[in-house]
Amino acid sequence: MKRTVNVVVTAAGTVVGQGIIKCLKLANTNGGDIEYRITATDASPLAAGLYRGDFGVVVPLATDPGFVEAIIGVTKKSGATAIYAGSDEELPPLSSAKEKIERETGAKVMVNPAGVLEACSDKWKTYVFLKENDLPRAESAVPEFKESFYSVNRFPLVVKPRGGHGSVDMHVVRDRDEAELAMGAIVRNGSRPLIQEYLGDEGMEFTTGVTVTSDGEEVMSSIAMRRTLKGGQTYKAFIDDFAEVRVSAENVALKLGARGPLNIQSRLVDGEPKIFEINPRLSASSPMRAVAGVNEPDMLYRNAVLGERPKVTEYQKLVAMRYWNEVYVRQSTFQKTEKEREFVGPDSVVLPYF
Numbered sequence: 287m288k289r290t291v292n293v294v295v296t297a298a299g300t301v302v303g304q305g306i307i308k309c310l311k312l313a314n315t316n317g318g319d320i321e322y323r324i325t326a327t328d329a330s331p332l333a334a335g336l337y338r339g340d341f342g343v344v345v346p347l348a349t350d351p352g353f354v355e356a357i358i359g360v361t362k363k364s365g366a367t368a369i370y371a372g373s374d375e376e377l378p379p380l381s382s383a384k385e386k387i388e389r390e391t392g393a394k395v396m397v398n399p400a401g402v403l404e405a406c407s408d409k410w411k412t413y414v415f416l417k418e419n420d421l422p423r424a425e426s427a428v429p430e431f432k433e434s435f436y437s438v439n440r441f442p443l444v445v446k447p448r449g450g451h452g453s454v455d456m457h458v459v460r461d462r463d464e465a466e467l468a469m470g471a472i473v474r475n476g477s478r479p480l481i482q483e484y485l486g487d488e489g490m491e492f493t494t495g496v497t498v499t500s501d502g503e504e505v506m507s508s509i510a511m512r513r514t515l516k517g518g519q520t521y522k523a524f525i526d527d528f529a530e531v532r533v534s535a536e537n538v539a540l541k542l543g544a545r546g547p548l549n550i551q552s553r554l555v556d557g558e559p560k561i562f563e564i565n566p567r568l569s570a571s572s573p574m575r576a577v578a579g580v581n582e583p584d585m586l587y588r589n590a591v592l593g594e595r596p597k598v599t600e601y602q603k604l605v606a607m608r609y610w611n612e613v614y615v616r617q618s619t620f621q622k623t624e625k626e627r628e629f630v631g632p633d634s635v636v637l638p639y640f
């Protein structure tokens with residue numbers, strides 16, 4: 287017999303939030319014993335994912351002082367037992383208010399501890415963590431150490447923001463002049479630059495999802511895909527075993543003290559994985575992992591809420607090719623949602639013709 291549980295998915299307009307919704311809905315259709323009833327939140331009534339849960343609620347931005355209280359309100363009202371975060375911006379407020387939210391709502395907040403978020407939010411800190419723990423990494427430097435870095439690492443090099451996302455302001459530079467220009471552009475855009483060794487082969491880039499039990503002791507799953515990107519997002523993905531990539535990601539997750547989901551990005555250079563980014567959350571590619579047999583949001587729920595310790599060691603080898611799609615609602619539905627800040631589904635359409 288299926289039992290229905292309520293969950294909240296935030297930032298349902300992002301590709302990560304949409305991905306979490308896809309995973310949970312896939313779990314509903316896969317004959318499992320849980321039926322997830324989803325309340326999607328977003329700051330915009332135009333967020334596609336807002337209309338793809340069972341309910342949608344428009345909430346303040348993560349930077350708004352009322353954000354946490356709004357999430358507590360939505361969680362209580364829906365009777366949710368878990369909260370999944372769909373955007374980077376929401377991770378710090380949800381993590382620092384985790385105890386309060388869990389106390390007041392009884393729901394589990396599926397967000398990593400503050401120390402993990404801090405090590406991952408800044409690519410320089412990520413590098414320092416990897417180096418201190420002798421884990422595989424792309425050699426990196428901040429501008430004040432550029433001379434010694436240039437003396438050891440040859441051009442081309444990469445210059446990118448320490449706190450970047452979606453490949454924004456990521457530069458491959460051929461000499462010192464180009465490096466200076468790139469660093470200047472990053473500073474002008476309000477960020478701090480990082481100089482990194484160039485990991486040559488773009489055909490050897492991997493994104494790996496790891497889930498760790500909520501006590502931080504055990505890896506429940508790891509699944510890697512080789513991927514190419516478009517607009518900073520995974521575009522073509524080859525899901526395969528990639529044992530050496532997965533093992534390095536598992537080691538990183540445990541050393542880092544991750545609890546819950548982690549996403550590790552690396553490139554293989556001469557057969558060795560070199561890690562250049564860690565995202566302390568579920569990732570936009572989670573729905574592809576779920577189709578292959580590793581449903582990360584479902585596993586996290588079973589562990590954090592039900593106390594199970596699921597373990598998945600095998601998955602399907604698949605090729606995923608991404609494309610754009612549309613969600614339709616009637617104008618009257620949109621106008622009502624805009625006005626009342628709430629949507630009660632199902633009243634949106636995704637056509638199954640493609």
Ligand SMILES: Nc1ncnc2c1ncn2[C@@H]1O[C@H](COP(=O)(O)OP(=O)(O)O)[C@@H](O)[C@H]1O
Pocket residue numbers: 424444446449450451452453454456482483484485486491515518551562563
């Ligand atoms: N050191 C590097 N060498 C080669 N390519 C890189 C390097 N760092 C980043 N890239 C490319 O740029 C993309 C974005 O960089 P990343 O560090 O993941 O930042 P973000 O995803 O936060 O923008 C990567 O997926 C990769 O394709």
Ligand SMILES: [Mg+2]
Pocket residue numbers: 452453551563
């Ligand atoms: Mg990245």
